[in-house]
Amino acid sequence: MAVFTAEHNALRKLVRDFAETEIGPYTEEWEAKGIFPAHELFSKMAKLDLLGLEYDTAYGGQGADHLCTVILHEELGRVGPAGVALGIGVQTDMATPSLHHFGTEELKQRYLVPAIKGDAVCSVAVTEPDAGSDVTALRTRAVRDGDDWVINGAKAYITNGTQADWVCLLARTSDRPGYGGLSQIIVPTGTPGCQVQRKLDKLGMRSSDTAELTFTDVRVPVSNTIGELGQGFYQQMSQFQNERLALSYAAVGGMETALTRTANYLKTRDVFGKPLIENQHLNFTLAELSARLDLLRHYNYTAAAAYIRGEDVNRFATVAKLEAGRLAREISATCLQFHGAVGYMEEMWTARFFRDSPVWSIGGGADEVMLYVLSRLDGYHA
Ligand SMILES: Cc1cc2nc3c(=O)[nH]c(=O)nc-3n(C[C@H](O)[C@H](O)[C@H](O)COP(=O)(O)OP(=O)(O)OC[C@H]3O[C@@H](n4cnc5c(N)ncnc54)[C@H](O)[C@@H]3O)c2cc1C
Structure with missing residues (x-):
């Protein structure tokens, strides 16, 4: 506990x-x-x-x-x-x-x-234009030349991408089939051939910069390889567990604020001669969402305790992010709806939260990929 x-x-x-x-x-x-x-x-x-x-x-x-x-x-x-x-x-x-x-x-x-x-900003660069959910499809390639890697390829949707001083790049370092052909390499973004192609314009998470990066004959020392050669896929899958847990923790914080702000608004808005909060449909719905948020929060705490004990948290991280994404979309839509027209206005936090929420169901592995992992872990398919 x-x-x-x-x-x-x-x-x-x-x-x-x-x-x-x-x-x-x-x-x-x-x-x-x-x-x-x-x-x-x-x-x-x-x-x-x-x-x-x-x-x-x-x-x-x-x-x-x-x-x-x-x-x-x-x-x-x-x-x-x-x-x-x-x-x-x-x-x-x-x-x-x-x-x-x-x-x-x-x-x-x-x-x-x-x-x-805080002197260097960093990014994790896994996703490519043609390889997202299926990480093994990635094509960015690092070819050994003496003591250097020569890297060519492109990465997409990279958070902090326009500001990063270095990226933790997942690249193909051999033609070995399966998961063994990938390695993680630190690439300083100031290296010649490393370029921000464009900053992407997103639906939400707008204060976060997201970029497309290209690598053209980028030369970095082989000693920039993280861990063992060919272990990059497994190391990244482990890194994804930290990512998924962190996303779920942050989503809980955002949802808590959303429910509190919505309750406060409903207390001050009179409709049909009484505060909106007095409608049982509205306060029951908030109570129900609050109960579900509590379940997720305490699931996260159980996951954290397992992490501290050094247990395998793959299933915890998978379930936490899946539920965080789904609940966030439901809570953000409900909060917007309960505000009426003002909730639909760009100047309101409700509009921003509504636009931000879908990312928790896409980034770090889409909901369907979480279900794929879960169905395998639980033995629902071979
Ligand atoms: C705001 C934002 C920030 C991001 N930041 C980063 C970052 O910093 N670094 C990074 O490397 N990546 C980042 N990503 C990319 C993110 O990790 C990928 O978008 C995600 O893994 C899904 O890949 P894809 O977009 O290529 O979707 P695809 O793989 O093309 O899949 C499209 C959709 O198909 C469905 N699907 C996929 N596989 C299956 C399946 N097996 N069964 C059933 N349905 C399936 C899902 O609904 C999925 O959303 C970011 C994305 C966003 C939106």
């Missing part, structure tokens, strides 16, 4: 205060610009020791437990905008776990330390 201590509660307050002063007030500005200033924000977060909570103190991390990660993402999700929580999540729990677990000492000093210090 997950037990939050006084230290955890102090961290929660720290993150909440930080988000309320350094993120919340800039929501409209960053959403309109389609980007948040990652270097600036990460450097502020690093001063509060928030970018390497679970990482080894030898690299500037805090050596804290996974409940601290839960708190970080819940609180970032609670204050919003969700796009900023996503960009931070990529830095802390989506692009760096493999490096921390499998990277060499030299690689960690060169790339993990600046990421935790």
